Amino acid sequence: MVFEGLADKLQDTFKRLRGRGKLSETDVSEALREVRMALLEADVNFKVVKDFVSRVKERAIGQEVMDSLTPGQQVVKIVYDELAALMGGTQSRLNISSRPPTVIMLVGLQGAGKTTTAGKLANLLQRQNKRPLLVAADVYRPAAIKQLQVLGQQLDIPVFTLGDQESPVTIAQKSIDQANALLRDVVIIDTAGRLHINEELMQELRLIKGQAKPHEILLVVDAMTGQDAVGVAEAFNGQLGLDGVILTKLDGDARGGAALSIKAVTGCPIKFAGMGEKLDALEPFYPDRMASRILGMGDVLGLIEKA
Amino acid sequence: MGFFDALKAGMEKTRKNLTENIERLVVGYAQIDDELLEELEAILLTADVGVKTTETLLSDIKAAIKKKEIETPQDLKPYLRKRMTEILALNAAAISQGGHKPLVLLVVGVNGVGKTTTIGKLGRYFRQQGKSVMLAAGDTFRAAAIDQLEIWGKRIDADVMKHTEGADPAAVAYDACKSAVARGVDVLIIDTAGRLHTKTNLMEELKKVHRVIAKEIVGAPHETLLVLDATTGQNAMSQANIFSQAAQVSGIVLTKLDGSAKGGVVLAIKHELDIPVRWIGVGEGMDDLRPFIPEEFVAALFADKE
Numbered sequence: 001m002v003f004e005g006l007a008d009k010l011q012d013t014f015k016r017l018r019g020r021g022k023l024s025e026t027d028v029s030e031a032l033r034e035v036r037m038a039l040l041e042a043d044v045n046f047k048v049v050k051d052f053v054s055r056v057k058e059r060a061i062g063q064e065v066m067d068s069l070t071p072g073q074q075v076v077k078i079v080y081d082e083l084a085a086l087m088g089g090t091q092s093r094l095n096i097s098s099r100p101p102t103v104i105m106l107v108g109l110q111g112a113g114k115t116t117t118a119g120k121l122a123n124l125l126q127r128q129n130k131r132p133l134l135v136a137a138d139v140y141r142p143a144a145i146k147q148l149q150v151l152g153q154q155l156d157i158p159v160f161t162l163g164d165q166e167s168p169v170t171i172a173q174k175s176i177d178q179a180n181a182l183l184r185d186v187v188i189i190d191t192a193g194r195l196h197i198n199e200e201l202m203q204e205l206r207l208i209k210g211q212a213k214p215h216e217i218l219l220v221v222d223a224m225t226g227q228d229a230v231g232v233a234e235a236f237n238g239q240l241g242l243d244g245v246i247l248t249k250l251d252g253d254a255r256g257g258a259a260l261s262i263k264a265v266t267g268c269p270i271k272f273a274g275m276g277e278k279l280d281a282l283e284p285f286y287p288d289r290m291a292s293r294i295l296g297m298g299d300v301l302g303l304i305e306k307a
Numbered sequence: 308m309g310f311f312d313a314l315k316a317g318m319e320k321t322r323k324n325l326t327e328n329i330e331r332l333v334v335g336y337a338q339i340d341d342e343l344l345e346e347l348e349a350i351l352l353t354a355d356v357g358v359k360t361t362e363t364l365l366s367d368i369k370a371a372i373k374k375k376e377i378e379t380p381q382d383l384k385p386y387l388r389k390r391m392t393e394i395l396a397l398n399a400a401a402i403s404q405g406g407h408k409p410l411v412l413l414v415v416g417v418n419g420v421g422k423t424t425t426i427g428k429l430g431r432y433f434r435q436q437g438k439s440v441m442l443a444a445g446d447t448f449r450a451a452a453i454d455q456l457e458i459w460g461k462r463i464d465a466d467v468m469k470h471t472e473g474a475d476p477a478a479v480a481y482d483a484c485k486s487a488v489a490r491g492v493d494v495l496i497i498d499t500a501g502r503l504h505t506k507t508n509l510m511e512e513l514k515k516v517h518r519v520i521a522k523e524i525v526g527a528p529h530e531t532l533l534v535l536d537a538t539t540g541q542n543a544m545s546q547a548n549i550f551s552q553a554a555q556v557s558g559i560v561l562t563k564l565d566g567s568a569k570g571g572v573v574l575a576i577k578h579e580l581d582i583p584v585r586w587i588g589v590g591e592g593m594d595d596l597r598p599f600i601p602e603e604f605v606a607a608l609f610a611d612k613e
């Protein structure tokens with residue numbers, strides 16, 4: 001696989017250059033070709049890759065490298081710095097309202113992992129001594145309500161439902177009263193999966209937002225998503241205003257380039273990573289680890305030292 | 308403008324232009340040059356075709372130019388379409404009952420791609436042909452997966468063979484095979500839990516299900532369908548590769564093509580692993596399943612209006 005060898009390939013490219021001291025534009029281009037391939041194979045959006053590479057190139061053939069005695073090292077460092085800067089600045093904190101209940105709303109494409117993530121978040125918050133209420137606002141998918149109820153039961157957390165005959169907007173609205181009545185201080189609303197191009201269903205989310213006034217609207221994204229990730233995130237962000245992203249299914253071998261693309265284009269912080277199907281498999285998101293994963297460079301800093 | 312804003316603006320432009328890209332190339336360039344080829348590359352990469360297969364297609368084009376098969380930019384699009392359609396062309400007959408009774412289909416894939424929904428749609432397809440259908444609830448892991456399949460069974464008027472949550476999926480498959488034979492069911496479709504292909508123990512479990520079916524009914528499963536989400540990028544290659552090793556995948560169902568993702572990775576999968584796409588999913592309803600037609604798919608990759 002291409003990315004497996006990125007570290008080696010960069011090493012090779014620079015080995016040949018060693019001792020020459022200065023990098024020509026051609027030298028840099030050759031190295032960046034490998035970086036570009038690795039990013040594309042990792043599903044980083046084409047346009048993001050293009051901008052990223054040209055930015056690195058600009059910096060690399062500038063003064064700092066020309067004058068450097070170890071140009072290879074400099075290029076790798078620039079690549080890593082730029083990537084870390086793009087991925088960075090994220091934090092896994094949730095906006096907790098000073099006036100309970102804090103309302104969290106999960107949105108996303110079909111099958112991304114919203115319902116499971118609702119359960120995981122509830123579990124996490126319960127462990128932090130919060131009292132969550134799960135809200136079943138998916139009235140479309142067969143057995144979606146039952147799915148959330150099963151998770152609620154496993155966690156011993158109440159699930160608010162009005163069946164599948166009430167509108168999700170009504171359900172969301174009434175769930176807040178219910179939270180107050182039951183003294184629950186966090187409300188987690190599970191919404192149905194939908195396409196970002198489905199006007200009617202996107203409107204439904206806007207109405208839910210209007211009623212429930214969420215403190216956090218989180219987009220749940222499958223880490224295996226390809227080039228479309230950016231369009232999806234832009235649409236949800238544009239129509240709802242996202243507070244963050246949760247990347248799921250990172251327990252597989254997906255490079256997760258979607259993370260970089262979404263971060264680069266929407267600026268939304270990635271707050272958590274889903275690492276499995278079980279209810280405790282939710283972790284804070286670490287931008288630096290993600291940067292290495294996307295590049296397929298396990299030990300980036302080690303590489304910089306060796307270059 | 309900050310970096311994010313610049314990127315965003317650029318993004319908007321790329322997306323809008325993509326649909327017109329090829330046309331623009333054709334009228335915009337008097338001859339085929341590097342810049343044109345670079346734009347072509349962009350179109351392919353943006354559709355998730357992947358670096359390797361994109362490179363192959365571009366080198367095919369270069370060879371065709373040398374051979375004078377392509378002389379002007381006008382020749383590019385038909386050439387590429389022909390070439391891609393060739394790659395995608397089915398290498399085996401589409402699903403049919405054949406002489407099998409029951410015809411046994413096993414449906415596999417990673418989490419959340421649309422397996423259970425596809426099973427409902429496939430069952431509907433056979434029901435409409437007047438066949439009797441049994442669904443087997445082989446996902447005994449995910450919360451309410453059995454309930455979900457039962458709702459589908461009711462919708463399409465098909466029997467559902469189920470055990471309880473946490474039961475051995477191989478035992479469900481075994482009972483389903485026995486019962487389908489005993490009841491003279493025409494088509495048996497077996498659901499499985501979503502699993503990431505990297506989880507060895509879960510892939511072993513799948514092998515066991517496959518073995519049990521093969522032992523119970525000679526020649527079964529007659530089709531093992533791998534469900535892929537069209538939104539998935541290059542990871543689909545790895546999924547196809549490892550699932551075929553474990554369960555001898557005979558065809559792909561590409562779901563969620565009603566979104567804006569193009570599912571171009573199936574081109575790479577067909578090209579490199581020779582697994583054909585059989586069906587596409589275009590919605591959540593029971594009639595939203597279509598046979599895969601390479602020409603139509605390629606046209607959609609280029610987002611033609613025709």
Ligand SMILES: Nc1nc2c(ncn2[C@@H]2O[C@H](COP(=O)(O)OP(=O)(O)OP(=O)(O)O)[C@@H](O)[C@H]2O)c(=O)[nH]1
Nearest residue numbers: 110111112113114115116193249274275276418419
């Ligand atoms: N391996 C793995 N599987 C996950 C993860 N998160 C969710 N899943 C699985 O992904 C599948 C889909 O999850 P759901 O929670 O039902 O997804 P959803 O977004 O609610 O789906 P819809 O409501 O149909 O749109 C299930 O099989 C989950 O077990 C994760 O982090 N890792």
Ligand SMILES: Nc1nc2c(ncn2[C@@H]2O[C@H](COP(=O)(O)OP(=O)(O)OP(=O)(O)O)[C@@H](O)[C@H]2O)c(=O)[nH]1
Nearest residue numbers: 110111418419420421422423424501563588589590
């Ligand atoms: N838009 C659209 N949604 C689809 C399509 N096929 C399935 N879905 C939706 O995708 C989500 C997941 O579908 P499932 O059938 O539960 O997927 P699965 O692979 O069985 O999931 P697990 O069993 O959890 O691994 C549901 O919300 C489905 O309605 C399709 O072709 N188009």
Ligand SMILES: [Mg+2]
Nearest residue numbers: 114115138144
């Ligand atoms: Mg759900």
Ligand SMILES: [Mg+2]
Nearest residue numbers: 422423446452
């Ligand atoms: Mg399923």
